[in-house]
Amino acid sequence: MQLIKNLSFNEERDLFKKSNLIIENCIFYNGESPLKESSNIKIHECVFSWKYPIWYSNNISVENTVFHESARSGIWYTNNISIKNSVISAPKTFRRSSTILLSNVQMFNAYESIWNSKHIKIENSQIKGDYFCMNSNEIDIMDTSLSGNYAFDGAKNINIKNCKIESKDAFWNCENVHAENCIITGEYIGWNSKNVTFKNCIIESEQGFCYMEDLFLIDCKIIKTDLAFEYSRVKGNILTDVESIKNPYLANLSINGKTNLILNDNQIEKENVNITYLNGEKNV
Structure with a gap:
């Protein structure tokens, strides 16, 4: 491989259609699309300061590198890219890309990032930005913190473990979600989603879990959550009080505490709402 060091x-498309390169300690200033249509590129200790640095590329490895805020819309239509020990300060990173690995990455401005992409793995990272992972598929996230509203809207096949998520309207319109050992806070979590499992999670959500199909809660703590499960089908066990539960279509729940159960919709069949109070408490 050729070494560039x-x-x-500064020019547009400086390394256009280049392949089999090792790029070390380089700065990409003002030229747009410096690595467009590139392949088999290893990038170490570099700085990207302008728009569209990596588009329509394949087999890209990035380490100890910085993407400044002005490197916006930085990685689109790219397949098989790994970024490790790096900082991405630019919004709208990753669109219609696949096989993405982020390891020990800080994304300070991840607004509208990782859209319409697939085969995504994120580990040991910190992410901040709204609309993260919208309409993406096959997502695995571990040991990561995410702060930003509307996360995972329309996403499918999501596995999340040991994460902290602060997000209003997270997991809307999703399919096949498994979250384990996570702390999740925000309003209106999970609406319109199907086949969702939360295991050993702590969840805070105003009016959360509504209009959901096949929601499973396993050993979860549901705190400061009211009007939960409206028009949803939910099964499982909850280790805490639930402030209130309202008009679920189906509920088979055990609660180690108490709740205010509201059944005031005539279309709700009350025989489908079965709640067991493990400590003997009745509805309040």
Whole structure:
């Protein structure tokens, strides 16, 4: 592989359609699309400062690199890319890309990032930005913190473990979600989603879990959550009080506490709402 080291780039498409390169300690200044249509590129200790740095590319490895805020819309239509020990300060990173690995990455401005992409793995990272992972598929996230509203809207096949998520309207319109050992806070979590499992999670959600199909709660703590499960089908066990539960279509729940059960819709069949109070408490 050809080594490119200690250089500065300023022109549009400086390394257009290049392949089999090792790029070390380089700065990409003002030129757009410096690595467009590239392949088999290893990038180490570089800085990207302008728009569209990696588009229509394949087999890209990035380490110890910084993407400044001005490197917006940085990685689109790209397949098989790994980014490790790096900082991405640009919004709208990753669109219609696949086989993405982020390891020990800080995304300070992840607004509208990882859209319409698939085969995504994220580990040991910190992410902040709204609309993260919208309409994406096959997502695995571990040991990561995410702060930003509307996360995972329309996403499918999501596995999340040991994460902290602060997000209003997270997991809307999703299919096949499994979250384990997570702390999840935000309003209106999970609406219109199907086949969702939360295991050993702590969840806070105003009016959460509504209009859901096949929601499973396993050993979860549901705190500061009211008007939960409206028009949903839910099964499982809850280790805490639930402030209130309202008009679920189906509920088979055990609660280690108490709740205010509201059944005021004539279309709700009360025989489908079965709640067991493990400590003997009745509805309040």
